[in-house]
Amino acid sequence: xxxxxxxxRTGLPAEALITDAxxxxxxxxxxxxxxxxxxxxxxVLPRTVEQVQHVMRTATELRVPVVPxxxxxxxxxxxxxxxGCIVLSLVKMDRILEISPVDxxxxxxxxxxxxxxxxxxxxxxxxxxxxxxxxxxxxxxxNIGTASGGLCCVKYGVTxxxxxxLDVVLADGRLLTTGRRTAKGVAGYDLTRLFVxxxxxxxxxxxxxxxxxxxxxxxxxxxAEFPSAAAACDAVCRIMERGHTPSLLELMDxxxxxxxxxxxxxxxxxxxxALLLCAFDTPDPAADLAAVGALCTAxxxxxxxxxxxxxESELLLQARRMSLTALEAVKSAxxxxxxxxxxxxxxxxxxxxxxxAERYDLTIGVCSHAGDGNTHPVVCFDHTDPDESRxxxxxxxxxxxxxxxxxxxxxxxxxxxxxxxxxxxxxxxxTGIELQRGxxxxxxxxxxxxxxxxx
Numbered sequence: 001x002x003x004x005x006x007x008x009r010t011g012l013p014a015e016a017l018i019t020d021a022x023x024x025x026x027x028x029x030x031x032x033x034x035x036x037x038x039x040x041x042x043x044v045l046p047r048t049v050e051q052v053q054h055v056m057r058t059a060t061e062l063r064v065p066v067v068p069x070x071x072x073x074x075x076x077x078x079x080x081x082x083x084g085c086i087v088l089s090l091v092k093m094d095r096i097l098e099i100s101p102v103d104x105x106x107x108x109x110x111x112x113x114x115x116x117x118x119x120x121x122x123x124x125x126x127x128x129x130x131x132x133x134x135x136x137x138x139x140x141x142x143n144i145g146t147a148s149g150g151l152c153c154v155k156y157g158v159t160x161x162x163x164x165x166l167d168v169v170l171a172d173g174r175l176l177t178t179g180r181r182t183a184k185g186v187a188g189y190d191l192t193r194l195f196v197x198x199x200x201x202x203x204x205x206x207x208x209x210x211x212x213x214x215x216x217x218x219x220x221x222x223x224a225e226f227p228s229a230a231a232a233c234d235a236v237c238r239i240m241e242r243g244h245t246p247s248l249l250e251l252m253d254x255x256x257x258x259x260x261x262x263x264x265x266x267x268x269x270x271x272x273x274a275l276l277l278c279a280f281d282t283p284d285p286a287a288d289l290a291a292v293g294a295l296c297t298a299x300x301x302x303x304x305x306x307x308x309x310x311x312e313s314e315l316l317l318q319a320r321r322m323s324l325t326a327l328e329a330v331k332s333a334x335x336x337x338x339x340x341x342x343x344x345x346x347x348x349x350x351x352x353x354x355x356x357a358e359r360y361d362l363t364i365g366v367c368s369h370a371g372d373g374n375t376h377p378v379v380c381f382d383h384t385d386p387d388e389s390r391x392x393x394x395x396x397x398x399x400x401x402x403x404x405x406x407x408x409x410x411x412x413x414x415x416x417x418x419x420x421x422x423x424x425x426x427x428x429x430x431t432g433i434e435l436q437r438g439x440x441x442x443x444x445x446x447x448x449x450x451x452x453x454x455x
Contacts, residue, residue, distance in 0.1 A: 001041055004062055004086075008044065011054030016092075018043040027069065027089060028081040033335045033383070034393055035077030035418040040067070040087040047092045049167070049175065049206045056204065057173035059086055065451045066171075068200035070110065070142025073134040075336050076417030078146060078199040078453055085451075088204065090141050097207070099124055104212045105164065105181060110141025110205050117210075126212040129156035132413070133321050141205050147197030149413030151320065154371025155247045155281075156213070158413060160196040167207035168195060171444040181209055194439070199415050200450040202443040219247050219281035221313035222289045224296040225272035225303040229253055229354070229366075232274035233347035235299035236370045239278065239292055240343055246292070248279035249371030250320050253350065256365040256378075259326035266319045269303070274350075276301075276370065277316055323367040324378065330363055333383035335396045339403030340374040340412030352402040353377045360395040362388070374412035375403075397423075416454050424455060 008017060018024055019042055029037035041064070046052045059066045065085040072079050081087050094111035101124045108117060114135040118128050131150035132138055138148070144166075149158040165179025179185070179192035195202055226232040232251055239249065252260070252275045257268045268275060276296065280288040286306070293304040307313040328334050341349045350366055353375070357364035363380040377399050381392035400410050400423050410416070410423040425433050433455055440447075440454075 004041060004058070004064060007058045007062065008042065008055065011058075012044065012046070012051055016045050016047070016051065018045070024087070027072070027087045030072040030074040030077060030079040032075050032077040032080075032417065032419050033333055035080055037077070037080040038083035038085065040081040041084045043087040043089060045089050045092045049169065052088070052169045052204055052206055053173045053175065055086060055088055056169050056171060059448055060172050060446065063446060063448070065448050067450050068145070068204050070139035070145065071113075071134075071137050073138045074142065074146055074415065074417065075338070076146070076411070076415045076419045078415050078417030078450070080418055082451055090204070090206075091139065093206065096120055099126070101126060103181060106210045106212055108140055108208055108210065110139060110144070110208065112140045114138050114140060114143060121212055122215060125215050127215040128162065128210060128212055130159045130162060133324060140208060140210070144196050144205055144208060145199050146415035147413065149369065149374065151248050151250060151317070151369065153369055153374070154249045155245050160193060162211045163192055163196050163208055164211050165209035166192050166195055166205055168203035168205055170203045171446065171449050176203065179209060197415065199417060199453050201440060201454055202449065216247070216281040217283060217285070218310040219279040219313060220285040220289060220307050220310065221248070221277055221279040221316045222293055222304065222306040223316055224276045224278070224293070224301040224305075225269050226274040226276065226299070226301050228300075229274040229350040230347045231300035232276045233350060233370070235276060235296045235301065236346060237343060238295045238299055240371065242295065244288065244292060246278050246288075246371060247281040248277065248317070249369070250277040251275070251366075251368040251370040252277075252320065252323060253366045255363060256323050256327060256367045259330055259365055260319050260322050263326040263329050264319075264322060266315075266322070268319055272302070277320055279313065279317075320367065323365075324376070327365045327378040327380055330365070331380040331382055333381055335379040335381070335392055336414070337377040337379070337396055337399045338374070338411045338414040339377070339400060339408055340372070341403055341406045341408035343371070343373045345406040345408070346370060346373050346375070348406055349375050349403065349408070353399055356395050356398045356402070360391040360398075362391055362395055364395065369412070372412070373408070418453060421453075421455055
């Protein structure tokens with residue numbers, strides 16, 4: 001320990017090192033339940049690329065594991081510390097280095113907050129679409145590490161589709177530049193895409209070149225009430241089948257709606273079994289909403305209410321963004337699943353989640369990025385009750401198994417981390433895991449980067 005600190009101090013300012021045990025303990029884990037976390041030896045908060053390189057060279061020389069972190073808003077344990085590790089928190093590297101309206105790119109450090117970047121590019125008439133629910137606190141580096149999504153994925157896609165290039169510090173301290181600043185480029189293997197979603201297991205992202213889009217018109221939102229989740233999912237299929245391209249298509253089940261009302265008195269309709277929110281940011285959103293409203297009515301909606309203006313629309317979106325926080329208030333703890341299925345099987349997924357809730361005698365609320373089939377069943381439980389905690393964990397696994405049975409994936413945007421290692425192996429199979437481990441060994445032969453995550 002003393003040797004590690006002495007070596008680190010030779011290339012870091014005193015304020016970049018945290019050794020107080022009470023403080024370092026606060027960096028030990030992210031927001032996931034049921035994920036083990038170790039005790040870090042030290043927390044380092046670098047401000048420069050050179051400081052990150054120094055940390056990695058020191059870690060390699062002394063064979064000390066390194067766990068990179070952003071804002072620790074993750075939900076899979078991917079940022080959890082291991083015993084004796086260096087926690088490398090990148091939140092101080094928070095500069096927006098460039099915004100280019102001509103090239104439609106932003107160049108940023110990893111600690112930049114998603115919402116800060118979004119507002120900064122808006123001032124140039126540009127738009128950075130990925131918007132996780134935690135966008136006011138999560139960092140771009142964390143978004144890249146877990147390949148985050150958000151509410152707008154149905155039209156604009158996820159983080160991976162906006163990362164053009166990266167600067168990455170490798171395990172041995174070398175600096176690797178991947179990708180490009182250009183609109184097109186196919187030279188060599190796509191190492192940039194390989195790092196996106198790698199959860200800090202291949203290298204430390206210290207700079208990112210991000211693609212931007214022209215800022216669209218303000219969106220308008222429609223809210224549709226349904227007598228069943230099945231009817232709401234039918235409406236989703238009709239909307240997509242008819243070729244509509246909403247900027248948002250979100251579903252909240254009855255449990256979620258009631259939780260949001262209990263938390264914030266939002267006035268959402270508690271008699272509904274499922275609430276579907278659909279938005280358009282087209283030149284004539286009212287016409288698009290009218291067409292979608294008719295499809296919802298045909299699918300069995302009991303009420304269809306389009307917002308008259310952006311202010312009303314934003315209130316509806318705030319209710320959706322509040323869903324996870326509201327469900328967390330139902331019981332003392334939650335497990336947030338992240339299963340993505342084909343849109344055509346979304347109804348089966350929601351019906352299966354409801355059956356699992358009944359089978360395990362638990363409250364499970366489902367909010368969903370319905371337009372891309374990404375569901376978030378949230379298991380609410382009392383963490384002080386051993387039997388209820390056991391049932392919560394078993395129900396979580398049952399939901400993931402259901403997702404795979406329906407042709408889906410165990411994670412659409414939250415990542416694998418510690419929580420879903422066993423399930424990643426089931427999804428990828430023996431050959432897939434073998435190849436993934438081979439890639440990991442090529443970048444990190446000593447296994448120092450975020451050990452114990454993914455597989």
